[in-house]
Amino acid sequence: xxxxxxxxxxxxxxxxxxxxxxxxxxxxxxxxxxxxxxxxxxxxxxxxxxxxxxxxxxxxxxxxxxxxxxxxxxxxxxxxxxxxxxxxxxxxxxxxxxxxxxxxxxxxxxxxxxxxxxxxxxxxxxxxxxxxxxxxxxxxxxxxxxxxxxxxxxxxxxxxxxxxxxxxxxxxxxxxxxxxxxxxxxxxxxxxxxxxxxxxxxxxxxxxxxxxxxxxxxxxxxxxxxxxxxxxxxxxxxxxxxxxxxxxxxxxxxxxxxxxxxxxxxxxxxxxxxxxxxxxxxxxxxxxxxxxxxxxxxxxxxxxxxxxxxxxxxxxxxxxxxxxxxxxxxxxxxxxxxxxxxxxxxxxxxxxxxxxxxxxxxxxxxxxxxxxxxxxxxxxxxxxxxxxxxxxxxxxxxxxxxxxxxxxxxxxxxxxxxxxxxxxxxxxxxxxxxxxxxxxxxxxxxxxxxxxxxxxxxxxxxxxxxxxxxxxxxxxxxxxxxxxxxxxxxxxxxxxxxxxxxxxxxxxxxxxxxxxxxxxxxxxxxxxxxxxxxxxxxxxx
Amino acid sequence: xxxxxxxxxxxxxxxxxxxxxxxxxxxxxxxxxxxxxxxxxxxxxxxxxxxxxxxxxxxxxxxxxxxxxxxxxxxxxxxxxxxxxxxxxxxxxxxxxxxxxxxxxxxxxxxxxxxxxxxxxxxxxxxxxxxxxxxxxxxxxxxxxxxxxxxxxxxxxxxxxxxxxxxxxxxxxxxxxxxxxxxxxxxxxxxxxxxxxxxxxxxxxxxxxxxxxxxxxxxxxxxxxxxxxxxxxxxxxxxxxxxxxxxxxxxxxxxxxxxxxxxxxxxxxxxxxxxxxxxxxxxxxxxxxxxxxxxxxxxxxxxxxxxxxxxxxxxxxxxxxxxxxxxx
Ligand code: HEM
Ligand SMILES: [Cu+2]
Numbered sequence: 001x002x003x004x005x006x007x008x009x010x011x012x013x014x015x016x017x018x019x020x021x022x023x024x025x026x027x028x029x030x031x032x033x034x035x036x037x038x039x040x041x042x043x044x045x046x047x048x049x050x051x052x053x054x055x056x057x058x059x060x061x062x063x064x065x066x067x068x069x070x071x072x073x074x075x076x077x078x079x080x081x082x083x084x085x086x087x088x089x090x091x092x093x094x095x096x097x098x099x100x101x102x103x104x105x106x107x108x109x110x111x112x113x114x115x116x117x118x119x120x121x122x123x124x125x126x127x128x129x130x131x132x133x134x135x136x137x138x139x140x141x142x143x144x145x146x147x148x149x150x151x152x153x154x155x156x157x158x159x160x161x162x163x164x165x166x167x168x169x170x171x172x173x174x175x176x177x178x179x180x181x182x183x184x185x186x187x188x189x190x191x192x193x194x195x196x197x198x199x200x201x202x203x204x205x206x207x208x209x210x211x212x213x214x215x216x217x218x219x220x221x222x223x224x225x226x227x228x229x230x231x232x233x234x235x236x237x238x239x240x241x242x243x244x245x246x247x248x249x250x251x252x253x254x255x256x257x258x259x260x261x262x263x264x265x266x267x268x269x270x271x272x273x274x275x276x277x278x279x280x281x282x283x284x285x286x287x288x289x290x291x292x293x294x295x296x297x298x299x300x301x302x303x304x305x306x307x308x309x310x311x312x313x314x315x316x317x318x319x320x321x322x323x324x325x326x327x328x329x330x331x332x333x334x335x336x337x338x339x340x341x342x343x344x345x346x347x348x349x350x351x352x353x354x355x356x357x358x359x360x361x362x363x364x365x366x367x368x369x370x371x372x373x374x375x376x377x378x379x380x381x382x383x384x385x386x387x388x389x390x391x392x393x394x395x396x397x398x399x400x401x402x403x404x405x406x407x408x409x410x411x412x413x414x415x416x417x418x419x420x421x422x423x424x425x426x427x428x429x430x431x432x433x434x435x436x437x438x439x440x441x442x443x444x445x446x447x448x449x450x451x452x453x454x455x456x457x458x459x460x461x462x463x464x465x466x467x468x469x470x471x472x473x474x475x476x477x478x479x480x481x482x483x484x485x486x487x488x489x490x491x492x493x494x495x496x497x498x499x500x501x502x503x504x505x506x507x508x509x510x511x512x513x514x515x516x517x518x519x520x521x522x523x524x525x526x527x528x529x530x531x532x533x534x535x536x537x538x539x540x541x
Numbered sequence: 542x543x544x545x546x547x548x549x550x551x552x553x554x555x556x557x558x559x560x561x562x563x564x565x566x567x568x569x570x571x572x573x574x575x576x577x578x579x580x581x582x583x584x585x586x587x588x589x590x591x592x593x594x595x596x597x598x599x600x601x602x603x604x605x606x607x608x609x610x611x612x613x614x615x616x617x618x619x620x621x622x623x624x625x626x627x628x629x630x631x632x633x634x635x636x637x638x639x640x641x642x643x644x645x646x647x648x649x650x651x652x653x654x655x656x657x658x659x660x661x662x663x664x665x666x667x668x669x670x671x672x673x674x675x676x677x678x679x680x681x682x683x684x685x686x687x688x689x690x691x692x693x694x695x696x697x698x699x700x701x702x703x704x705x706x707x708x709x710x711x712x713x714x715x716x717x718x719x720x721x722x723x724x725x726x727x728x729x730x731x732x733x734x735x736x737x738x739x740x741x742x743x744x745x746x747x748x749x750x751x752x753x754x755x756x757x758x759x760x761x762x763x764x765x766x767x768x769x770x771x772x773x774x775x776x777x778x779x780x781x782x783x784x785x786x787x788x789x790x791x792x793x794x795x796x797x798x799x800x801x802x803x804x805x806x807x808x809x810x811x812x813x814x815x816x817x818x819x820x821x822x823x824x825x826x827x828x829x830x831x832x833x834x835x836x837x838x839x840x841x842x843x844x845x846x847x848x849x850x851x852x853x854x855x856x857x858x859x860x861x862x863x864x865x866x867x868x869x
Contacts, residue, residue, distance in 0.1 A: 067725050140722050146699065147682040151648070151724060235700025236829075238812075241683055242698060275588070277597050284607055306685065307696050308703045311633045315626045322618035326611055333610040336577055339584035343595035346585070354581055361577050365570040372621045374562050374628030378692040381685060381720040445563070446549045447689025449720045452728035456716065461545050500593070530596055537596040540588075 011414070015514040026111035027514060032097030033412070034118050039085050039093060040481075042125065046080035047477065049073050054436075054470040057463045062454040070453040071138040072154065078141030083163045084125050086393055087255060090262035091208075092121070092173055094404045095201045097412060099177060101505035101512065102195045104186025104521040109179040117172035124166030131158035140451060142252075145233035145244040149225040157226060164219045167212045170258070174208030177201055186504070188523030195503050195527050196272075196285055200265025203289035207254045207261075207296065215251035218244070242307050249300035257296040259393055260360075261289055263400030264331055267353050270403050271335045273501040274350035275342030278528035281334040288327035295324040305376050314373055321371035328364050332357060343540055347499065348422040352403030355430045359395025363388060366441065381451075384444025390437045402429070402480065409484065410494030414511040417487045421479060429476035435469025500533050552715055552736065553691035553707040555632060560692075562624050569617055632693065635706035639674035640667070643755070643838045646677065646684030646697035649726040651717065654835060656842070658758060659749040663732030665717065667709060668742035674706040676803065680834050685721035688734055694720055702803050709736040759843025762836055766828060780825065781818050787845045792819040806841045 012029045022030060053073050056064045065073070100108055108114050131137055137159040139148040148156050181194070181202050194202075222244070224230045231237025233244045272279050279285055301309055301317030309317075335357055344350070366388040370376045379385060410416050439462040444450075448459045455463070497506040502525075508517050525532055551557050588597075642665070643654045653661045667673050677686055677697040686705060687694040690713075695705035719730035737745060752758065763769050776782035786801050794817045799805050808815055810832065813825035832840070 062728075067728065071722075071725065071727070138724070144683060144722070147722070147724060151682050241700070275597070276590075276595065278599060280600065281607055305629075306694050307683075308698050308701055311630060314629060318626060318629075319622055322615075322622050325618060326615055329614045330607065330611055332577060334607075336580045336584070337600075337606070339581065339588065341597055341600055342584070342588050343590045343597045344585050344588050345590045354585070357581060358578060361574060362570075365573060368570070368618060368621055369563075369566050372562065372566060372625035374559050374625035374632075375566065376625075377629065377632060377694050378559055378689070380694065381687070381722075442547055446546065447687070447716060447718065449687060449718045449728075451722040452718075454728045458546075534594060534596050538592055538594045540595045540597050 009509065010513065011509065011511040012514040013414075013511055024115070026107070026115055028100050028108045028111065028114055029097050029412075029512065029516075031114050031118050032093050032095075035088060035092040035096060035121070038118070038122060038125065039088055042080045042084040044481075045129075046077050046085055047474065049077035049080065050470065051474060053077060054467040056453070057455075058467050060455050060457045060460050060463075067453040068138065069136075071140075071451070072136035074451055075137050075140050076132050079128060079137070079159060079163070081393075082141055082255075082259075083166055084121070084128065086259040086397055087170055088121055088166075088173075089259070089397065090266060090401050090404065091177070091201050091204055091258075092117075092169075094266065094401070094408060095177065095197075095262060096173070098408060098503075098505050099198055099201055100180060100184070101508070101516050102198050102503050103181065103184060103189050104504045104517065104523065105180060105184035106515050106517070108176045109184055110176050113172050114176055117169040117176070120169035120172070121166050124162040124164070124169065127162030127165060128159050129162075131155035131162065134158070142248060143222065143244075144248075145222070145225070145241045146235070146239075149222055149232075150234045150236070157223060160219045160222055164216055167216050167219075170208045171212045174205035174212075177205035178209065181205075186521050186523055190523075192283060192286070193523055193525070193527050194286070196268035196279060196282070196289075197262075197265035197503075199286040200261045200268070200289045203293040204258050204261045206290075206293050207258050211251045211254040211258070211297070214247060215255075218247040218251065221247070242304070242309065245304050245307055246300065249303045250297075253300040253303065254293075254296045256389070256392070257292055259397050261292060263356065263360075263397040264289065266400040266404040266407075267335065267356050269501075269503065270349045270353035270400075270407055271338050272528045273407070273499050274345045274347055274353070275339050276500065276530045276534070277338050277342045278526065279334060280337040280340075281330075282527065285331055285334050288330050291327040292324060295320070295327070299324055302371055302376070305373060306380055318371055318373045318376075322368070325364065325367060325371070328360075328367075332361055332364070341540070345499075346423075348417075348419060348426055349403045349407035349499075351423060351426040351430075352399050352406065355426065356396055356399040356403065359391050359399060359430075359433065363391030363395055366391065378447075379444050381449055382444035383440040383448045383450055386450050387437045387440035387444060390440070395433055395437070399429070399433075402426070405480075405484075407499070408505075409487070410498050411505060411510045411512065413488055413491070414494050415487045415491030416494050416498065417480075417491060418483050421483045425476050425479035425483075428472060428479070432469050432472030432474075432476050436466050436473050437469070439463075439465045439469075497533065500530070502528050502530060502533055506533075550690045550711070550713075550715070552711040552713060553688075553693065553709055555628065555707060556690065556692045556710075558628055558692075562621075562628065565624070566621060569621075573614075632706070633704075635674040635704060636672045639672040639706055642667070642673060642675050643835070643842075644675050644677045644686060644697060645680055645834045645838070646686070646719070646723075646730075647680040647834075648682065648724055649719070649730040651684075651686070651719075651730065651732055652835060654755060654838060655746075656755050657746060658752055658754045659746060663717070663730075664735065665732070666735045666737060666742065666745050668739045669709055669712050669736050670739070672706060672708045674704060676838070677703050677705065678834055678838075682723045683721045684719045684723050684730065687718045687720035688715055689718070690715040690734075696721055702807065709734075712736050712738055755839050755842040756846035757843075759839035759841070759846070762832065762840055763843055766832065768840075771825070779822070781821060783844050783847055785848045787848065791816075793817060794819045794821065803841050806844050807837050810837055810840060 137154045139152050221232050225232045231239040233239040233241050299321045302321045305314050443462045494510045645652045679697040679699040684697045691707040693707050715734040717732040771778045771780040789801050790798050792798050811829045814823045817823045
């Protein structure tokens with residue numbers, strides 16, 4: 001266990017012992033670690049499904065598994081990854097751990113609710129896991145009606161209930177973050193001194209609180225139709241199937257920003273720390289998070305361009321989608337400009353930050369393609385869309401998450417990870433990712449539909465490339481898993497502030513004491529003022 | 542494995558248009574990717590940390606820069622929006638002289654009916670150079686009619702009619718895919734579009750020995766289902782006459798009116814009580830379950846044949862939109 005780490009000093013890991021001290025903890029740091037363990041499990045579960053999908057797609061005839069199984073695999077891959085990994089990922093693990101510390105607070109505003117939200121995620125996860133083990137579900141993570149309500153004879157309800165319960169976990173975390181940021185900032189920590197990671201999680205929390213209830217309602221309606229045959233979505237019962245898509249995407253488009261905004265927050269921290277400069281246009285970057293959170297609610301119809309939605313609605317949604325692209329572009333430009341005349345370190349977290357910017361740029365730019373009506377009619381529901389959102393969610397969110405994990409690992413565990421292995425795996429992940437997903441853009445434009453078990457032979461070369469990339473990617477993710485565990489015992493002891501970073505979380509010991517700070521910090525500077533942390537200074541730039 | 546190609550074949554009037562738009566977006570995307578990657582790479586090398594004691598000067602954000610890099614991308618996206626929307630708008634407006642073809646999706650096949658009564662499954666034969674208008678619906682779940690070589694795609698939604706159109710420009714055989722996940726054999730719900738020289742197409746039509754045109758089959762159903770007993774041509778029954786109905790505006794009991802289009806006729810057959818014509822009682826029984834979606838399409842075509850004007854008369858505003866019974 002981690003507890004063997006640093007024995008001399010008392011800190012949150014050795015303050016108490018035993019399974020109960022973890023399962024009943026109200027310490028946001030321990031809850032953060034509980035989340036970390038939970039989502040890691042789901043990540044590897046989702047990864048196992050993905051591996052099977054990619055092996056299956058090596059050959060066009062689809063010999064490895066039956067089509068029933070294939071459909072369950074991609075559905076369970078999506079459900080595990082989206083609802084049980086990506087949505088909780090950064091906020092619930094890194095956010096839980098560091099958001100209070102970054103504002104100089106001792107904990108979140110509602111520690112018990114924080115523990116409750118972890119239990120909700122676990123209960124929801126168990127529901128969905130049960131569904132997977134009992135026989136699986138085959139509707140796609142999008143649960144489109146009337147397939148999901150009338151035609152599928154798999155474990156739709158158990159899975160959906162799992163997502164329903166996990167949704168409340170997300171709502172409660174959001175609520176906790178909002179109240180914490182409003183009421184628990186340390187003296188001197190004004191809004192515009194908040195680290196950008198806090199801003200990003202705050203914007204995310206707004207979406208979680210405002211959007212997730214709609215998902216809950218949608219699941220309840222799905223339940224009513226599937227179980228009680230109340231006609232809501234199935235036209236045979238007098239319902240409207242496209243209504244489901246509106247409701248689903250009204251949550252799920254904002255949800256893509258639940259997945260990516262915290263990642264943007266992490267990257268802002270990394271870029272600043274490892275170039276030793278405040279983020280260029282700090283206020284604009286902070287406000288663009290809010291802009292994204294708000295505009296994100298106005299574009300759901302861009303998933304329905306060919307669904308029989310009205311032509312004019314399609315145009316409005318296309319138009320608005322371009323609006324939400326602008327704040328994302330602004331962030332990319334500001335991060336890049338931050339590097340100018342910086343003092344740039346190539347530490348592993350920074351490599352991930354570079355990777356994030358590159359891949360998010362490609363994901364965001366291809367968002368312009370799918371938001372473009374004339375093009376989306378052709379590429380919607382093809383591998384082009386699959387590639388687009390993997391560039392954002394894997395290339396973006398997971399790169400940032402990995403960067404954040406490396407960055408804060410010394411603080412969380414008191415141990416350094418092995419730098420050379422870490423750099424190597426960052427490179428392997430970057431290359432493997434591109435080899436996996438870039439061919440899918442070409443596949444999609446060529447017309448390869450998504451969710452196909454069997455496909456025409458002419459697409460095979462590109463699928464083989466993609467599967468090759470996926471194997472590289474799998475190695476890339478396995479290496480950190482191993483050295484992180486290794487480092488818990490054998491890693492070098494971490495100093496309080498190994499990176500020369502400015503956040504308040506670095507002004508306390510690694511690992512932090514149970515109450516975070518020996519005395520409440522008082523903030524006298526803007527965020528990212530490096531003159532306060534560098535000892536003897538050599539001025540550059 | 543076949544050879545590796547990067548772009549699909551262009552076989553409709555829309556295909557080169559969509560591809561040109563794609564080239565524009567690709568140019569913009571490649572440009573910005575190079576700028577960002579280039580800048581990161583250059584800065585990372587040029588300003589690499591040489592000593593751990595380095596403290597860079599703070600460069601304050603510049604409003605001018607922020608405006609430049611918001612406004613320029615925004616302008617470019619508006620070009621994308623306008624260009625893409627204009628193609629989309631035209632894709633939703635089938636020309637008046639388009640050849641009508643009816644498509645019913647069902648787990649897991651495409652059932653196609655031609656006006657002259659030819660039927661096909663998972664195959665669609667069409668003449669080169671002629672605009673083709675598809676009217677689509679589904680018997681069960683949502684499907685999507687996708688022809689990559691034409692760059693068109695349209696969902697077939699149960700309970701609704703949607704339309705899609707294209708004009709093939711090259712004879713040949715092209716993939717037809719179902720693009721909306723529809724269950725077990727989703728990836729088997731595929732077929733071929735055969736674009737034929739007009740004379741070959743004529744030969745194909747006559748070779749198919751149809752069982753009567755759609756409207757004729759509809760007339761037969763009209764007899765068999767006993768619609769005719771009530772809906773007398775001279776309007777003397779307890780029900781309105783259907784002669785000259787199609788395309789007219791119908792006054793409804795309880796106020797309001799509706800245009801008699803395909804969706805309205807379909808709804809009147811399956812959910813007669815939803816909209817009752819002014820002056821009549823809601824006595825018509827539902828034919829839900831008694832007639833297939835294809836049968837409904839034949840009935841629709843029969844009603845259309847009773848005048849006053851052919852199909853193309855449907856207001857263009859319906860277009861791709863499709864229309865839900867009762868929702869507009
Ligand atoms: C910034 C983070 C973004 C994330 C996390 C994200 C995520 C996603 C996801 C998950 C889908 C797939 C929906 C499906 O299951 O079919 C998707 C599709 C789409 N995205 Fe994004 N996206 C992002 C950025 C953008 C941007 C900036 C735009 C527009 C400018 C955009 C436009 C679209 C459109 C129009 C679709 C629908 C494509 C279709 O289904 O045909 N996305 N995106
Ligand atoms: Cu979206």
